[in-house]
Amino acid sequence: MNHPDKATLALLEGGDLGFFRATPLRLHVRNCERCQAELNAFHRARQVLADSAHDLPPGLDWNRLAEEMTGNIRVGLAAGECVGDLPVRPRLHLRWTSALAATALAGVFAFGLWLNQPHRATPAAQDMLVASRHGIEVKGNGTSLGYVPADPGAVVVSVNARGSASARAMDDDTGQTTITEVYDVR
Secondary structure, eight states: OOOOOHHHHHHHHHTOSOHHHHHHHHHHHHHOHHHHHHHHHHHHHHHHHHHHGGGOOTTOOHHHHHHHHHHHHHHHHHHHHHHOOOOOOOOOOHHHHHHHHHHHHHHHHHHHHHHTSOOOOOOOTTOEEEEETTEEEEEETTEEEEEOOSSGGGEEEEEOTTSOEEEEEEOTTTOOEEEEEEOOOO
């Protein structure tokens, strides 16, 4: 640990540091002669000040002293007005702008999530998925899209519970298998 500055040691001597700041400083001062000497000097200065407080002159008028201090403050303020205004640097309101930026970022993030949600269209009453031993077909809105292979007898059709159907057909001439899948997007 580095040596604390004199102001911190003075606060430690006066008991004005918080527990979490004072505890490591006390441990440091126990093992550091230099800081112990500084702390003892502050302790002696506090004792001298406390002892001299009893030596105030008799008949001291505190109200009169307060009036003089107020007058001196007013004279200082008036002198400051004679000098003129100093250029004022604009203050940055980082807390306000940071909060605004964080709110805007959260809004953009929430809007992006909303845009990426799957929006389900209401299906029309006549939309249907048809699967037969000859192929598969989707019918809806007066139109249809289907797959019927050249040899309808060689088609294997399968349907699952989610509303999709697939047709697998093998071409005898080329030996290639064609797999076609149709999904109901509701």
